[in-house]
Amino acid sequence: MDGYAWVTIIEIFLTEGNACFTSSQVEINKIKTGSSFYQECRCDDPSSGVNLIWLDANNKTILPLRPGTKSNVYSEWLDKHTYSVYISNISKSTSGAYKCVTKHSGQTYMLTYNVEAYDPPYFVNTKENQYVISGKDGIITCEARGENDLLIKWHKEGEELEITDDEKYKVTPEGLIIKEITKEDEGVYKCSASDLDTGEGIDRDIKVEVIATPSIKELVAFPNTTPTLGESFYIECLASGVPHPEYTFRKISDMDLAETNITWQQVGNRIVFDIIQEEDSGTYECIATNRAGISTKNISIEVFLPPIITEFDNVTAVEGSTTQIVCKATGIPTPQISVTFLGEESEDQSIVWDKKNPNVNETEFYLSFLRVNRTHEGTYQCNATNEVGSIMEEMQLFVLYPPHFNTSYEKVWAWKDKSINLSCEHQSNPKAVITWRYQGNEILATDLLEINRLMADKMHSNPLIIKNKTLYGIYECTARNEFGEAKKIIHLQEGFTPPAINNVTITKITSSSVTFSIEGPNEVNGPDVIGYRSEYDEIDNYNITNIHLNRTWAKDRSFKLDRLKPNTSYVIKFAAINDVGNGPWSNIFNFVTLDRSVPNEPDWDENVEQLVASDRVLKWKPADSSDTVEFYTLKYCPIYDGLIAKSLCEEEQIEPTDEFQLNKMDANTTYYFELVAQNALGNSSAVRITVTIPAEEEPTLSSGAIAGIAILVIFLCLVLLDFLLLIWRRQGIIASCCYKKTNKREVSINSRDKKGLLKENPENIDKLKRPSNGHKEYEYNKTTGAITGKHSSV
Numbered sequence: 003m004d005g006y007a008w009v010t011i012i013e014i015f016l017t018e019g020n021a022c023f024t025s026s027q028v029e030i031n032k033i034k035t036g037s038s039f040y041q042e043c044r045c046d047d048p049s050s051g052v053n054l055i056w057l058d059a060n061n062k063t064i065l066p067l068r069p070g071t072k073s074n075v076y077s078e079w080l081d082k083h084t085y086s087v088y089i090s091n092i093s094k095s096t097s098g099a100y101k102c103v104t105k106h107s108g109q110t111y112m113l114t115y116n117v118e119a120y121d122p123p124y125f126v127n128t129k130e131n132q133y134v135i136s137g138k139d140g141i142i143t144c145e146a147r148g149e150n151d152l153l154i155k156w157h158k159e160g161e162e163l164e165i166t167d168d169e170k171y172k173v174t175p176e177g178l179i180i181k182e183i184t185k186e187d188e189g190v191y192k193c194s195a196s197d198l199d200t201g202e203g204i205d206r207d208i209k210v211e212v213i214a215t216p217s218i219k220e221l222v223a224f225p226n227t228t229p230t231l232g233e234s235f236y237i238e239c240l241a242s243g244v245p246h247p248e249y250t251f252r253k254i255s256d257m258d259l260a261e262t263n264i265t266w267q268q269v270g271n272r273i274v275f276d277i278i279q280e281e282d283s284g285t286y287e288c289i290a291t292n293r294a295g296i297s298t299k300n301i302s303i304e305v306f307l308p309p310i311i312t313e314f315d316n317v318t319a320v321e322g323s324t325t326q327i328v329c330k331a332t333g334i335p336t337p338q339i340s341v342t343f344l345g346e347e348s349e350d351q352s353i354v355w356d357k358k359n360p361n362v363n364e365t366e367f368y369l370s371f372l373r374v375n376r377t378h379e380g381t382y383q384c385n386a387t388n389e390v391g392s393i394m395e396e397m398q399l400f401v402l403y404p405p406h407f408n409t410s411y412e413k414v415w416a417w418k419d420k421s422i423n424l425s426c427e428h429q430s431n432p433k434a435v436i437t438w439r440y441q442g443n444e445i446l447a448t449d450l451l452e453i454n455r456l457m458a459d460k461m462h463s464n465p466l467i468i469k470n471k472t473l474y475g476i477y478e479c480t481a482r483n484e485f486g487e488a489k490k491i492i493h494l495q496e497g498f499t500p501p502a503i504n505n506v507t508i509t510k511i512t513s514s515s516v517t518f519s520i521e522g523p524n525e526v527n528g529p530d531v532i533g534y535r536s537e538y539d540e541i542d543n544y545n546i547t548n549i550h551l552n553r554t555w556a557k558d559r560s561f562k563l564d565r566l567k568p569n570t571s572y573v574i575k576f577a578a579i580n581d582v583g584n585g586p587w588s589n590i591f592n593f594v595t596l597d598r599s600v601p602n603e604p605d606w607d608e609n610v611e612q613l614v615a616s617d618r619v620l621k622w623k624p625a626d627s628s629d630t631v632e633f634y635t636l637k638y639c640p641i642y643d644g645l646i647a648k649s650l651c652e653e654e655q656i657e658p659t660d661e662f663q664l665n666k667m668d669a670n671t672t673y674y675f676e677l678v679a680q681n682a683l684g685n686s687s688a689v690r691i692t693v694t695i696p697a698e699e700e701p702t703l704s705s706g707a708i709a710g711i712a713i714l715v716i717f718l719c720l721v722l723l724d725f726l727l728l729i730w731r732r733q734g735i736i737a738s739c740c741y742k743k744t745n746k747r748e749v750s751i752n753s754r755d756k757k758g759l760l761k762e763n764p765e766n767i768d769k770l771k772r773p774s775n776g777h778k779e780y781e782y783n784k785t786t787g788a789i790t791g792k793h794s795s796v
C-alpha cells in the first residue's frame with residue numbers, strides 16, 4: 003500500500019462526522035475479463051448527512067466522471083444517498099478490492115468488494131478443420147486454456163453419447179486420440195471446455211477429414227524405357243492418396259539440381275519430352291504429395307542413339323606396305339560393324355581384321371593389309387547397325403605403285419602418209435610422267451631434226467602422234483612416278499602389202515559353185531592379212547575383156563564362188579589384202595564346173611549309231627550334188643520281231659540339213675531308215691540303216707547286242723510256232739502262232755482281261771499295245787527280205 007494514500011484517506015475520515023452504515027463486510031466478485039462491474043453503495047441513514055466515498059484497489063478515491071472525460075473506473079451518484087462505482091472493462095490490472103467507506107464517530111466502516119478479473123477459457127492450437135491419416139492412430143487437437151483447470155468433453159456430431167476413453171478413443175489434454183482411423187471416423191467433433199470454478203464453458207466444432215498418404219502405384223515410360231533419339235516420349239506416374247496427391251518430378255543427377263536443365267514439360271501426372279535428347283538419359287523421380295505425406299519412386303531411362311560412323315577415312319598406301327582401314331562407330335546400344343569391299347573378293351590371307359570396343363557404346367573395326375597390293379584398291383563400305391538403326395559410309399583405298407606395262411615391247415607398222423598413235427598405255431598410281439626417246443639409226447639429218455622437234459613438243463604426251471611424215475625406228479617410252487619407272491619399246495616399222503599367194507586348192511566343185519582353200523602367204527612384212535580378193539571369168543571371155551567378175555572374202559569366211567555356169571571352164575587369180583593394201587595377183591588357176599546331175603547318195607555319219615543312242619539324232623554327210631540339194635526325204639518304219647512294220651512306215655521331207663531329231667520315235671524300238679537327197683534334176687539313190695532307239699534312262703545296248711537279241715527273238719518265235727501248230731492242229735484250230743502267243747501273254751499280264759477284248763478286235767488291241775510290245779500277225783507273213791541295212795538280222 004502506498005503510505006501517502008493512506009494519509010489522504012485518514013484526513014478525509016477526520017473531517018467528516020456522519021456514518022451511513024456501521025457494518026463492514028467483504029464481498030468477492032469474480033468477473034470475466036472484459037466485462038463490466040457495477041456496485042451501488044447506499045447510505046442507510048442519510049439523516050446525519052450522506053458521507054460516502056469509493057476507493058479503488060490502490061485506495062485512491064474514485065471520482066465521478068466529469069463532462070468531457072472518459073475513464074474506465076468512475077463513480078456516480080444515482081440519487082442523494084446511493085453512490086455507485088462503474089468499471090466498464092474489467093482486467094487483471096483493475097482487479098482488486100473496491101471499497102465503499104463511511105465514517106461515524108471516529109469509526110471507519112467499509113464495504114469491500116473484491117473484484118477479481120478472470121480470463122474465460124479459450125482454445126489454442128485448435129483448428130476447425132483437421133485431418134487424420136487413415137490406418138494410423140491420430141489426434142484431433144483441442145487445447146483450451148483458462149484460469150483454472152478445464153474440463154474437456156468430446157462429442158461427435160450425430161452421436162448422443164459423450165466420447166470417453168475406450169479402445170477407440172483417448173481424451174488427452176492435447177486432444178482426442180483416435181486409434182486405427184478409418185473413413186468412418188470422418189465427421190464433425192465438438193470439443194467443449196468448461197471452467198468448473200467460474201462455470202465458463204466454450205466449445206468448438208472441428209471438422210475432421212480422414213486422409214491417406216500417397217502411394218505410387220505405377221511409374222511407366224512410353225513407348226518404353228529406351229526411347230530412340232528424337233522421338234516424343236513421356237513418363238507417367240500414378241499414385242493413390244486422399245486427397246488426390248500432387249505430382250512433381252525431378253531428374254536425379256550427380257550435378258546440382260540447379261544445373262539440371264528441365265527439358266520436359268509436366269502435364270498433370272506426366273512429364274513429356276517432345277523430342278528426346280541424348281542428355282535426357284538418366285533416373286527420374288516422381289514425387290506424389292498430399293497433406294497426409296509423400297511418396298517417391300524412380301525410373302531409369304536410356305535414350306537409344308542410332309549408330310554414327312565417327313571415322314572411316316580414305317587411306318593411301320604404297321604397294322607392298324602394311325596398311326589399315328579403320329571404321330569407328332558410336333551408338334546406343336553399341337553398334338555392330340561390318341566392312342565390305344566393293345570389288346573382286348579374293349581369298350587373301352594377308353588381310354586380317356579385328357574388332358574392339360574401347361568404350362561402352364563405341365565399336366572400332368580394323369581391316370589390316372599385311373602387304374597391300376593394287377587389287378585391294380577400291381571402295382570399301384562400313385555398315386554400322388544397332389537395334390535402332392543402320393548407317394553406311396564409303397571410303398577409298400588408294401594404292402600407290404610404280405608404273406607398269408602389260409607388254410614391254412610392241413611392233414607397230416606404218417606406211418606412207420599414215421598417221422599413227424604410239425601408245426604408252428600403262429598402269430600407275432599416282433599418274434606417271436611420260437617421256438619419249440627415239441633411237442632410230444641410219445636416219446637423215448633432216449629427219450633427225452624433225453624428230454627432235456617432235457620429241458621436244460610431245461615430250462610428255464601419251465599417245466605420241468606421228469602424222470604425215472612417218473619416222474621409222476625404235477621409240478622408247480618411259481613412265482615415271484615417285485615410286486619407280488618402267489620402259490616400253492615400240493618398234494615402228496614400215497609395213498608392206500602381202501606377197502603373192504600361190505597355194506590355192508579346190509575343195510569342192512559342183513555344176514554351179516566352187517570352193518577354194520587358200521594358204522598363206524607365209525611371211526608378211528607388214529600388218530596381218532585381213533582378207534583375199536579374186537578376179538575370175540569364163541575362159542572364153544578372159545582374153546576378150548579387162549572387166550571381170552571379182553569377189554573379196556574376209557579372212558575367216560569360206561572362199562566360195564557361186565552362180566557359175568555348169569560344165570564351163572573358168573580362170574581365176576587371187577591376191578591377199580592387209581591394212582597397207584592389196585598384194586600382187588597370184589598365178590592364174592583354171593577349173594571346170596560339173597555337168598548337172600541328180601545328187602550322189604548321201605552318206606551316214608561315221609558315228610551314226612552312237613549319236614542315235616546318246617543324242618537321239620540321226621546324222622549324215624550332205625550329199626554331193628552339182629545342183630543344190632533342195633530337200634531330203636526320210637522314210638522310217640519300226641521293226642517288231644525283226645520284221646519291218648510296213649503299214650507303220652512314215653515319210654518326211656526335210657529342208658537341206660544333215661540331221662534329224664528322233665524325239666518322236668518310240669523308245670526301246672528298232673527302226674529302219676531310208677534317206678534320199680533330191681535336187682532340181684531328181685533323186686539320189688537311197689541310203690539305208692537300221693538302228694535301235696534306246697530305252698529311256700537305261701544303259702543302251704550296242705548295235706551288235708540288238709542284232710543278237712533280234713535273231714534270238716525270231717529264233718524263239720519260230721520254235722514256238724512249230725510247237726503251237728502241233729498242239730492246235732490237234733484241237734482243230736488253225737491260227738497264226740503269233741496271235742496265239744500274244745493272247746497268252748495278255749492273259750498272264752492281266753487275268754481279268756481274259757480273252758474278251760482280244761477276241762473282239764485283235765488288230766485294235768495290237769495297235770494299242772504297239773508302243774511297248776509289238777507282235778503283229780499280219781506282219782508275220784510279209785517279213786523276209788524287208789530287213790535291210792548294216793545289221794540285217796535275216
Ligand SMILES: *[C@@H]1O[C@H](CO)[C@@H](O)[C@H](O)[C@H]1NC(C)=O
Nearest residue numbers: 314315316317396397398399
Ligand atoms: C575420299 O575419296 C573420294 C574419292 O576420291 C573423295 O570423293 C572423298 O571426298 C574422299 N573423302 C575424304 C574424307 O577425303
Ligand SMILES: *[C@@H]1O[C@H](CO)[C@@H](O)[C@H](O)[C@H]1NC(C)=O
Nearest residue numbers: 340385386387392393394395
Ligand atoms: C547393314 O547391315 C545390316 C545387317 O547386315 C543390313 O540389314 C542393312 O541393310 C545394312 N545397311 C546398309 C546401309 O547397307
Ligand SMILES: *[C@@H]1O[C@H](CO)[C@@H](O)[C@H](O)[C@H]1NC(C)=O
Nearest residue numbers: 421422423424464465466467
Ligand atoms: C590418235 O590419237 C588421237 C588423239 O588421241 C585420236 O584423235 C586419233 O583418233 C587416234 N588415231 C588412231 C589411229 O588411233
Ligand SMILES: *[C@@H]1O[C@H](CO)[C@@H](O)[C@H](O)[C@H]1NC(C)=O
Nearest residue numbers: 504505506507519520521522
Ligand atoms: C599348200 O597347202 C597344202 C595344204 O593346204 C600344204 O600341204 C602345202 O605344203 C602347201 N604348199 C605350199 C607351197 O605352201
Ligand SMILES: *[C@@H]1O[C@H](CO)[C@@H](O)[C@H](O)[C@H]1NC(C)=O
Nearest residue numbers: 535537548549550551552553
Ligand atoms: C568388181 O566387180 C564389180 C561388178 O561385179 C565392178 O563394178 C567392180 O568395178 C569390180 N571391181 C574391181 C576392183 O574390179
Ligand SMILES: *[C@@H]1O[C@H](CO)[C@@H](O)[C@H](O)[C@H]1NC(C)=O
Nearest residue numbers: 670671697698700774775776
Ligand atoms: C525293251 O523291250 C524288250 C522286248 O521288246 C523288253 O524285254 C525289255 O524289258 C524292254 N526294256 C525296257 C527298258 O523297257
